[in-house]
Amino acid sequence: MSVATVDPKHNVTGNRQAFYDKISKKDLAPLWEVLRSVVTKEPKSKCAPNVWKFDDVRGLMLEAGGVISAEDAERRVLVLENPALRGQSRITNTLFAGMQLIMPGEIAEAHKHVSSAIRFVIEGEGAYTAVEGEKAQMSRGDFILTPNWAPHDHGNPGKEPVMWLDVLDMPTVNHFETSFMEHFDEKAQNTSRGDGDSLDRYGSGVLPDGSLQEFVRRSPVINYTYARTKPIVERLMKAGDIDPRHGARVRYSNPVTGGHVMPTMGAYLAMFPKGFKGKDYQSTDSTIFVCVEGHGRTKVGDKTLEWGPNDVFVVPSWHKYAHEMKDQAVLFSISDRPAQEALGFWRERL
Numbered sequence: 001m002s003v004a005t006v007d008p009k010h011n012v013t014g015n016r017q018a019f020y021d022k023i024s025k026k027d028l029a030p031l032w033e034v035l036r037s038v039v040t041k042e043p044k045s046k047c048a049p050n051v052w053k054f055d056d057v058r059g060l061m062l063e064a065g066g067v068i069s070a071e072d073a074e075r076r077v078l079v080l081e082n083p084a085l086r087g088q089s090r091i092t093n094t095l096f097a098g099m100q101l102i103m104p105g106e107i108a109e110a111h112k113h114v115s116s117a118i119r120f121v122i123e124g125e126g127a128y129t130a131v132e133g134e135k136a137q138m139s140r141g142d143f144i145l146t147p148n149w150a151p152h153d154h155g156n157p158g159k160e161p162v163m164w165l166d167v168l169d170m171p172t173v174n175h176f177e178t179s180f181m182e183h184f185d186e187k188a189q190n191t192s193r194g195d196g197d198s199l200d201r202y203g204s205g206v207l208p209d210g211s212l213q214e215f216v217r218r219s220p221v222i223n224y225t226y227a228r229t230k231p232i233v234e235r236l237m238k239a240g241d242i243d244p245r246h247g248a249r250v251r252y253s254n255p256v257t258g259g260h261v262m263p264t265m266g267a268y269l270a271m272f273p274k275g276f277k278g279k280d281y282q283s284t285d286s287t288i289f290v291c292v293e294g295h296g297r298t299k300v301g302d303k304t305l306e307w308g309p310n311d312v313f314v315v316p317s318w319h320k321y322a323h324e325m326k327d328q329a330v331l332f333s334i335s336d337r338p339a340q341e342a343l344g345f346w347r348e349r350l
Helices: 007-022 054-067 172-175 197-202 227-237 335-343
Strands: 050-052 077-079 094-102 106-113 117-123 128-131 134-137 143-146 152-155 161-170 181-183 246-249 267-274 287-293 296-300 302-309 312-315 321-325 328-337
Touching: 050 054, 050 302, 054 077, 054 094, 054 117, 094 312, 117 328, 128 143, 227 246, 227 267, 296 312, 321 335
Parallel strands: none
Antiparallel strands: 050 312, 077 094, 094 161, 106 152, 106 181, 117 143, 117 161, 128 134, 128 152, 246 267, 267 328, 287 312, 287 328, 296 302, 296 321
């Protein structure tokens, strides 16, 4: 008479699965089955490196101008979707990016929202962004802030289309499920302060006397103009103050604190000499770059991104990268580094 044998391994597996099925009915799950995937030794970004060529985007943006009005769209924006995050309206896990177009004679009506936003002007002249009562004229290369809950609208009384890059911390806000938005009865704000008012008040080496507590967390400056910032990086490069990874780089700062311009997003402008070959660099903040001038390439892992004027590209978190310049170039960059620093997460590897 034969005796049936029991496979101990099969028995253990079966018992575990029966237990998992049992606890699942109580909305429980075993951490030990997923621990190594949720607590990794190093960051494993879901994002992919990618470049958006402006020659392609520009034509599609102008086509969008004939398909939908700024009034009907509220904001005529084409989302720069990370190819690894399609359908999620994000360029990185924490940031949204899109290209916005406003045609001559149009107004993008006033509203406000919890998400902080920036505008980096790509092409065109004659449009404006009004933020908290200041009307900022938009010129190529300008870096314009729309802080959390600040009323803002856009208009184009000029004669040519104007395009800019929007970057918002919308995915971060939605992660915390804290999104609010309000519209106004008036299409445009009453602007009591003219272009450059906040820069003159707060960015000229003096500060208005009195309490500045409201600006501890975000910059009071609305528009950091390219005309004012570019000569500074030119001076750095001429003096030889060129970082082997980041070039002759400046950080846009809050003049009240010296810190980042916003608590969730930080930005830089860098100039690179012709022939620059950068050393490898990696950090935990996924970074969005815009080529303002020049041509070059950025090697991200085993992928090479070729870029030129007005192209936008993204380097995901903890991806090793290095810049190379074909000619003298200027890059604008923005990331969620301030939020990571505030939470004690941010790291870099030189």
